[in-house]
Amino acid sequence: MADGEKLIPINIEEEMKSAYIDYSMSVIVSRALPDVRDGLKPVHRRVLFGMHELGVRSNSSHKKSARIVGEVLGKYHPHGDTSVYDAMVRMAQEWSLRYMLVDGQGNFGSVDGDSPAAMRYTEARMRKIADDMLIDIEKETVDYQLNFDDSLKEPTVLPTRVPSLLVNGASGIAVGMATNMPPHNLSEVIDGTVAYIDNNDIEIDELITHIKAPDFPTGGTIYGYDGVKEAFHTGRGRVKMRAKATFEEVQGRECIVVTEIPYQVNKADMIKKTADLVNDKKLEGIANIRDESDRNGMRIVYILKRDAIPNIVLNMLFKYTALQTSFSVNNIALVNGRPQLLNVKEMIHYFVEHRHEVVVRRTQFELKKAEDRAHILEGLIIASDNIDEVIAIIRASKNADEARTNLIERFKLSEIQAKAIVEMRLRQLTGLEQDKLRTEYDEIMLLIADLKDILDKKDRRMSIIKDELLEIKDKYGDERRSVINIAGGDLSMEDMIPDEQVVITISHAGYIKRTPLSEYKTQNRGGVGQKASSTRNEDFLEHLFVGTNHQYMLFFTQKGKCFWMRVFEIPEGSRTSKGRAIQNLINIEQDDSVKAFICTQDLKDEEYINAHYVIMATKKGVVKKTSLEQYSRPRQNGINAITVREGDELLEAKLTTGSSEIFLGLKSGKAIRFEESKTRPMGRNASGVRGITLANDDDEVIGMVSVHNFEDEILVVSEKGYGKRSSIDDYRVTNRGGKGVKTISVTDKTGGLVAIKNVTDSDDLMIINKSGIAIRMSVENLRVMGRATQGVRLINIKGNDSIAAVAKVMKDEDDLEEAEILDIEVNAEDGTEIDNSDSEESTDPDNPETEE
Known part of the structure; x- marks a missing residue:
């Protein structure tokens, strides 16, 4: 170490800490x-x-x-x-x-x-x-x-004069903190600031009536309001932004046209990433994307495939691309040199405070300037009143300094006044100029009084701030660019999935799937049918139901448990696929199986669920009614729907409105009709009351129908493929618990009754055999017959096959082929005609053979 040098030992930890703090600040x-x-x-x-x-x-x-x-x-x-x-x-x-x-x-x-x-x-x-x-x-x-x-x-x-922080926002990343402030509409911000000036105790909710939400330069839609409100109240929040999109038909093709995109989104990047998603098959339904933006504005065109549903594709774009993004508000700004998180009222407060300081300082500056000028004018007026003497003094002086000194001594002037008099031009000696001096002096004294009044009164200062703000609003104020969609919320799965009709099938072994209804085509009555499902040899289709993707599915098991899920949550399969095991979808016990299910539109709307009931029927003829509201809070392991007695099992469950009529059909060919009101509502754990009395121990209930439209007809189908429809009026109303009346003539040829349905001409019928063969036909092909007749052959049963399930389907004119209406059935096996008139029995409801 050289002489004179001095080493100062320092703690490296302290040095790094102080250096980093200095840098970060x-x-x-x-x-x-x-x-x-x-x-x-x-x-x-x-x-x-x-x-x-x-x-x-x-x-x-x-x-x-x-x-x-x-x-x-x-x-x-x-x-x-x-x-x-x-x-x-x-x-x-x-x-x-x-x-x-x-x-x-x-x-x-x-x-x-x-x-x-x-x-x-x-x-x-x-x-x-x-x-x-x-x-x-x-x-x-x-x-x-x-x-x-x-x-x-x-x-x-x-x-x-412009509240720039709120109007233009800001973004920046510091050390250990960041700021991200959205822009707002100038007119709204000034209205809010004026409201604050009028009432410093204004609540943030009142300010929000003026400053409604951020207003982005690129327009678009603010989707949902909770994040906006949170940001206004706390200084932090998440504002969801969506592109502005419309549907157009361009050269015969459905298109989505985007004219405004969310703030800070790079358009070219967004289009490229969307194209990549389409190529990777992660985005379906888009055939091509064109950027048609020009000097007249933005225009991005998404050309859709012919079978695509525009709304669904748009929701997919919102979900997976930058057409929907969010702006994370973080209002951190420097207040007196220190970073601080600010809500909207605090930002307005500090701006008004700043404007107040500017007005005070500007007034003080103008007052000083006016007083200085008034001081000079006083000197000039003294000089003009004694102009001859002033001229004499100036002429007698050797130089300007001496002239100033002599004037100060004679007229008791200040240095500034004396200097102004010495530098006065000759033209100011004219009478007109002297009048001007006095006028200017009077005006300046009025100005000084006014400026002092401004400094004395805060109300006047605030009024000036308001006037200047309103002037800015008049000059630069404009309409909002970003539209506010208050009802917006998170995109749910149902926004991604079209609400189309689907066929839900459940096999005997418990396999479930949903298939678009359009996969099934109409055939004429008596056809062989088409393959509906590939099941294992020992398995067969047992349940078939038609619903829409957005509905709720309530599953009722034979042990009386209830589970629910959305229809779109059921795995989709082709017409020939096996489906997925129900045990993989709901927590059903191994020795239990699904026996009934209800498709219902809503389980959240109180008005809806309080006005609906679930009616259940068991194989032994027990019925029970429970309010739908009791099923609206599901548990993962299911909830009790009915207490099933020993040796019995739940067979059917239907949704009603409390004013329906109930039909129960027996395997033996009997049926009963009674009013739903005869069954009082019970709790979920009740076991129910008698609905129909069985003819013998081998008999059982095969189906239940709930009717509220009395123009419907009753359709019954037997296990060997026979069926018919009868008028509801053929069945008289009785009390529940009776033995019923004959609904089909059961013979060895027809086999026992397997299904009972309420139908109209506008329905189609779907029938599935245990072998997996399905046929779809129009109900209008079946003529109305008496309730005690044998009926006509609906489906050609081969060998030991029999009918497993029957369901009615709404007719879709675009999808279905027109079926022929036949009064005489042609036997597909031997080609002989079956004349159904011989098989008709008395349709008199009072016939003692058919009564209980």
Whole structure:
């Protein structure tokens, strides 16, 4: 160590800590965060002040960007030229700032993420609104600080009349903190600020009636309001943004046309990523994407495939692409040099406070200037009153200094007044000029009184702030660009899935699937049918139901348990696929199986569930009614629907409105009709009451029908493929618990009854054999017969096969082939005609053979 040198030992931990804190505070205060008063970061403030000093204002000609950047760089901002140019460019981009501050000429980039031209090619000047951010800056309204080399002074804040922080927002990443503020509509912000000035105790909810939500430069839709409200109240929140899209037909093809995209989304990137999703088959239904944007505005066209549903494709785009994004609000700004999280009222408060300080300082500056001028005018008036003597004194003096001294001694003037008199021009000796002096003096005294009144009264200062704000609103206020969709919320699965009709099938072994109804085609009555499912040899289809994707499925098991799920949650399968085991979808016990299910539209709407009931029937003829509301809160392991007695099992469950009539059909061919009101509502754990009395121990209930439209007809089907429809009026209303009346003549040829349904001419019928063969036919092909007849052959049963399930299907004219109406059935096996008139029995409901 050389002589005279001194080593100071330091703790490296302390040194690193202090150095890092200095650096981080420098970034926070001098680079990344905006000031709450003018809403600007240092670089933006320096760009605007540099342009102001350079004289590149809104009323001047454009100047080369390189000249402006050089001015800012050399005088105020000792960083790279890129940071200055990028900041200036952003202030000139209509998709970046809600109210642009710089008027650019040349290529300033694009919403596709294209870079602006180099600064040597572009030109710029300030916009009028930026002039209003710098107005009164020369009136000592703001503090100045030394620049980086202490050679010049720059303002610490601008005396802005525009509430720039709320109007244009800000974003920046500091050390350990970041800010992300959305832009708002100028008219709304000023209305809110005026409301705050009128009432400092205004609640945030009242402010929200003026400042409704952020207003993004690119427009679009604000989807959902909870995040907006949270951001206004706390300073943090998540604002969901969606593109503005419409459906159009272009050259005969359905298209989705997007004219506005969410804020800060790169259009070219978004289109590329969407195309990649389409190519990877992650987005279905889109044939082509075209960007037709031009100087007239944005237009992105998504050309759809012919079978695509526009709404569903649009929801998929919202889900998987940047057509829906969210803006994470984080209102951190510098308050007195310290970072602080601010709600909307606090931001308005600090802006009004800043404007108040500017008005006070401006008034003080103008008052001092007026008093100085009044002081000089007093001296000039004294001189003009004694003009001959003044001239004599000046002529007698050797020089100006002596003249000033002599005037001060003679008229008791101040140095400033004496100097003004000595420098007075000869023309001011005229009578007209002397009158002007007195008029100006009177006006200045009135101005001084007015300025003092402003400084004395806060109400007047606040009134001035309001008037200036309303002037800004008149000059620059415009309509909202972003539309608010208050009802918006998270996209759910059902938004992704079309609400189309589907066939739900459940096999005997418990396999379930849903298949689009359009996969099944209509055949004529008596056809052989088409394959509905490929099941294992020992398995067969037992249940078939038609519903829509968005409905709720209630599953009722033979042990009396209830489970529920959405129809779209059932795995989709083709017409010939086996499906998925129900045990994999719901927690059903191994020795239990699903016996009935209900498709219901809503389990959330109280009015709906309180007006509906579930009627259940067991094989032993027990019925039970329970309110639907009791099934609206499911558990994963299911809930009890009915207590099933020993030796019995649940067979059927139907949804009713409380005013229906119930039909129960027996295997022996009997049926009973009674009013639903005869069965009182019970709790979920009750076991029910007798619905029909069985003829013998071998007999059992095969089905239940709930009828509320008495124009329907009753259709019955036997296991050997015979069936018919009869008028409801053929069945007289009895009390529940009776033996029933004959509904079909059961013989060895027909086999026992397997299904009872209520139908109309507009229904189709789906019949499935245990072997998996299915046939679909129109009900209108079946003529109405008496209830005690044998019926006609509906499906040709081969060998030992028999019918497993029957379901009715709504007719779809676009999908179905027209079926022929036949009165005589042709036997498909031997070609002989079956005359059904011989098999008809008495249809008299009072016939003692058919009564109980």
